[in-house]
Amino acid sequence: MPKIVFLPHEKLCPEGMVVEAKKGETILDVALANGINIEHACEKSCACTTCHCIIREGFDSLEPSDELEDDMLDKAWGLEPESRLSCQAHVDDEDLTVEIPKYTINLASEQH
Numbered sequence: 001m002p003k004i005v006f007l008p009h010e011k012l013c014p015e016g017m018v019v020e021a022k023k024g025e026t027i028l029d030v031a032l033a034n035g036i037n038i039e040h041a042c043e044k045s046c047a048c049t050t051c052h053c054i055i056r057e058g059f060d061s062l063e064p065s066d067e068l069e070d071d072m073l074d075k076a077w078g079l080e081p082e083s084r085l086s087c088q089a090h091v092d093d094e095d096l097t098v099e100i101p102k103y104t105i106n107l108a109s110e111q112h
């Protein structure tokens with residue numbers, strides 16, 4: 001089974017975590033099942049950016065993002081070339097290393 005390494009995130013998983021995933025699960029669902037409460041404001045329907053993650057390793061093993069996901073990602077806080085919406089990215093055979101950005105658009109806008 002592929003593993004997902006979640007890098008430490010101040011609030012959501014301060015120590016980081018290594019978890020097992022099943023092929024076909026979304027990164028978001030794997031995180032939630034392991035108590036890492038990544039925001040998912042639109043309930044996983046590719047209509048927000050709060051579930052944005054950066055795939056530090058294993059990015060190429062994922063199915064490429066579609067146009068709708070890319071459009072949403074353009075609005076994400078801290079966008080990087082290896083950014084994905086974790087509710088849309090399905091785990092394949094390879095291990096992944098995932099960084100949860102420090103802010104989401106919701107949080108970032110609250111602080112200004």
Ligand code: FES
Nearest residue numbers: 040042044051087
């Ligand atoms: S939860 Fe809104 S796009 Fe993933």
